[in-house]
Amino acid sequence: MLIAILSLTLLGAVLGLGLGLAARRFHVEGDPLVAQIEALMPGSNCGQCGFPGCPGAASAIAAGSAPVTACPPGGRALAKALAEKLGIAIDLGQVADAGPRIAAVAEEICIGCCRCIKVCPTDAIVGAAKQIHNVMREACTGCGNCVERCPTEAVTLQPVPVTLQHWVWPRPQLAGA
Numbered sequence: 341m342l343i344a345i346l347s348l349t350l351l352g353a354v355l356g357l358g359l360g361l362a363a364r365r366f367h368v369e370g371d372p373l374v375a376q377i378e379a380l381m382p383g384s385n386c387g388q389c390g391f392p393g394c395p396g397a398a399s400a401i402a403a404g405s406a407p408v409t410a411c412p413p414g415g416r417a418l419a420k421a422l423a424e425k426l427g428i429a430i431d432l433g434q435v436a437d438a439g440p441r442i443a444a445v446a447e448e449i450c451i452g453c454c455r456c457i458k459v460c461p462t463d464a465i466v467g468a469a470k471q472i473h474n475v476m477r478e479a480c481t482g483c484g485n486c487v488e489r490c491p492t493e494a495v496t497l498q499p500v501p502v503t504l505q506h507w508v509w510p511r512p513q514l515a516g517a
Contacts (some may be wrong), residue, residue: 345386372401377466382410385461386483388412401426408432409435413482441497449494456486456495 352388378398383395389410391400400406401422408422408430416435423430441462445456452470457463464480467473477500 384481442480459485
């Protein structure tokens with residue numbers, strides 16, 4: 341029994357050391373600009389931009405093959421931050437900024453088809469086949485994938501409700517603006 345324990349310990353140590361050395365030897369440096377752009381993005385990996393998540397969109401924006409306005413959940417604030425980071429000028433007039441939104445299910449219309457559950461990237465929708473579905477507000481990123489898949493239009497995107505947990509003091513308006 342002691343021999344088995346010692347041999348497995350030795351084997352684990354040798355293989356761990358080998359993996360550590362291989363990780364150092366074959367380490368590939370990534371583009372720091374891509375990492376900085378990805379850090380600015382919302383990280384919801386919703387796919388609304390047409391890329392496979394935020395890392396794919398960040399790579400495309402850094403390469404110049406996607407505009408800085410490609411991320412709908414980021415809105416104007418993200419587009420402005422990305423333009424400043426890349427040193428380019430953009431017109432924010434075309435960027436729609438509806439603010440943060442979350443999905444909501446109209447219970448009287450929901451038929452329980454489970455199509456929305458299958459496309460939700462964050463598993464924010466709960467329910468079962470032929471049962472009414474519901475959305476967990478804390479998990480919803482507002483990507484809109486479920487809205488497109490719902491055959492009865494029971495799922496809609498609504499502004500984040502103002503509750504004690506989500507309430508934010510509004511910014512003051514400039515006088516005369």
